[in-house]
Amino acid sequence: MIHAKGLARSFQTKRGTVEAVRGVDFQVSAGEIVGFLGPNGAGKTTTLRLLTTLLRPTSGTAEVAGCNLISDPEAVRCKIGYVAQGGSAAPDATVTEELIYQARLYRINKTEAARRAEQLCKELDLAGLESRRSSTLSGGQRRRLDIALGLVHSPPLVFLDEPTVGLDPQARANLWDHIRRLRDKSNTTIFLTTHYLDEADALCDRILVIDHGKIVAEGTPEELKRQVSGDVIHVELSSELEKARKICSALPGIRKAVLSEETLHLNVDDGGQAMMNVLRALDTAQVPLTSIQLSRPTLDDVFLTLTGRSLRDDEIAKTGK
Numbered sequence: 001m002i003h004a005k006g007l008a009r010s011f012q013t014k015r016g017t018v019e020a021v022r023g024v025d026f027q028v029s030a031g032e033i034v035g036f037l038g039p040n041g042a043g044k045t046t047t048l049r050l051l052t053t054l055l056r057p058t059s060g061t062a063e064v065a066g067c068n069l070i071s072d073p074e075a076v077r078c079k080i081g082y083v084a085q086g087g088s089a090a091p092d093a094t095v096t097e098e099l100i101y102q103a104r105l106y107r108i109n110k111t112e113a114a115r116r117a118e119q120l121c122k123e124l125d126l127a128g129l130e131s132r133r134s135s136t137l138s139g140g141q142r143r144r145l146d147i148a149l150g151l152v153h154s155p156p157l158v159f160l161d162e163p164t165v166g167l168d169p170q171a172r173a174n175l176w177d178h179i180r181r182l183r184d185k186s187n188t189t190i191f192l193t194t195h196y197l198d199e200a201d202a203l204c205d206r207i208l209v210i211d212h213g214k215i216v217a218e219g220t221p222e223e224l225k226r227q228v229s230g231d232v233i234h235v236e237l238s239s240e241l242e243k244a245r246k247i248c249s250a251l252p253g254i255r256k257a258v259l260s261e262e263t264l265h266l267n268v269d270d271g272g273q274a275m276m277n278v279l280r281a282l283d284t285a286q287v288p289l290t291s292i293q294l295s296r297p298t299l300d301d302v303f304l305t306l307t308g309r310s311l312r313d314d315e316i317a318k319t320g321k
């Protein structure tokens, strides 16, 4: 459904050239839900804008839903749905009006547009809200309407840019159900960006990780977690963070020590043994610790190992939670 070949995009700025996307190659098969993850500024939105024809690549190309991005961008546009962050609200229009208007933009006739609006309201749990102004919808309802708007022309491929950002946990889980159903029912391919690792873990068949404009890893959530072999120790500290990092890095059996906020993440061979060594060493050096926890690697640990940054930090910076 997507074949990206050497896709690159740079921007000229006053401070020089910014290489936002540096030649990415990847494939997405029909019916897959693929998550596109990366720290802030990694190149996610730029890649999404390239694939949806909103930006022209500096070099490289892609086949998107069977159409060539460079030679036939119009055809690509007809075949895809794009749900941007924040949506495309016309606050005074009702839910049905917005859907019909969007369908008419795709030259769908009036009768069919009304039928499609009704069907999408049913499918996305918007039934009963058809005559509500979209400005009065809750966050979750608004995001479901945004997704419905991206689906009016029944595209085989849909791009979702951070679909659940700002939603409460219940509304997020509800939206995941809708996204899964969409794939299961009509085999729609879904390519989404997200800052939530639990979302990528629970929803995506496959994950692409981008950093500094390059794909640095890809695989199923389980495959990625297996890349961080061994155990992970999280040491929470209130002070002397760098001192603790240096001490732990020098201990036997510790493969990597990365600081993120007030937590020291340690990749270790043998969790039990390493835990004893860490406790002893920090105690001897009189570094106070708040808590220590041994666990199997999570996607956030994969992220830290690959990029040296926690996606959680970005999430906090973005949502303030």
Ligand SMILES: Nc1ncnc2c1ncn2[C@@H]1O[C@H](COP(=O)(O)OP(=O)(O)OP(=O)(O)O)[C@@H](O)[C@H]1O
Residues within 6 Å of the ligand: 011, 012, 013, 018, 019, 020, 021, 038, 039, 040, 041, 042, 043, 044, 045, 046, 047
């Ligand atoms: N129009 C532009 N002009 C100049 N630089 C740009 C432009 N658009 C993006 N960039 C730069 O390209 C890089 C990648 O940006 P992009 O928005 O694709 O990242 P992102 O992974 O989507 O980040 P975020 O998670 O913060 O949205 C960044 O360094 C950004 O500043």
